[in-house]
Amino acid sequence: MFSNKYIFLYTSGLVAAVAIVLALAASLLKPMQERNREVEKMQEILKAAGQTVTGEEAVEVYNAQITSEWMVDMQGALVSEYRNENGNWTALSGGRQASRAFDCDLKTRIEEALSGKKDVLFPVFVCRDSLYIVPLQGKGLWGPIWGYMALGKDFNTVCGATFGHKGETPGLGAEIAENTFQKQFIGKQLFDTAGNFTSITVQKGGARNYAGGEEHAVDAISGGTMTSNGVTAMLSGCLEYYRPFFQNMKAAQQAAADTAVAEPMPVLE
DSSP states (O other): OOOHHHHHHHHHHHHHHHHHHHHHHHHHHHHHHHHHHHHHHHHHHHHHTTOOOOHHHHHHHHHHHEEEEEEEETTSOEEEEEEEETTEEEEEESGGGOOOGGGOOHHHHHHHHHTTOSOOEEEEEEETTTEEEEEEEEEOSSSEEEEEEEEOTTSSBEEEEEEEESSOOTTTGGGGGSHHHHGGGTTOBSBOTTSOBOOOEEETTOGGGOTTOGGGEEEOOTTOHHHHHHHHHHHHHHHHHHHHHHHHHHHHHHHHHHHHHHSOOOOOO
């Protein structure tokens, strides 16, 4: 019969050996896990732009379709830009402080902004210089929810949206991850005709019942009121950080259009 000392030493050695094996496995698997997260992120960004790709296609398609990654501040200024040339990402502006939007953790940036920090930067992904994709982060009923929203050149009209969740109820709140819910956002508007920011509301009872206008709402999920409210809060909260940027871009486009109209037509001799 083994002594208590032997049993203690044997058990301690076994626990230590298992701990070493687990630590080694975690270390070896970390690069693969990080790569998988990057691929999933690329898939979500591309899906917001209307392109559904497999994990094997994600990197190639991302590098072919996403032409630039921007970082913008809360005053609406473009602070840094990375430009994509055949999969080679190069910083065009921002100097040594420039960072790729892809590497940005939106949750951390939101926490910094909520704490009162003034120089927080937020990411924008540019698809073929015609779609502008911004990330979203919020809270559902049972855990975090997230997504991406693609806007057209008017920085107002939604061209695509995708949402995900960690633990919403299957058949109820989890429906935010389904195409049926996400496609409702296409064509919706972030600003009203007077230029006021409205965001988009997930309306209980249907978009037609939204007092602010059907162009600013989508149908809520039946039986998923709390998750629907979480999506509404996520949209208004996250998009508010981008509102100055959207407005600046809209103003710049309008100024360019006015200048083009004001230029005299050339006289043909």
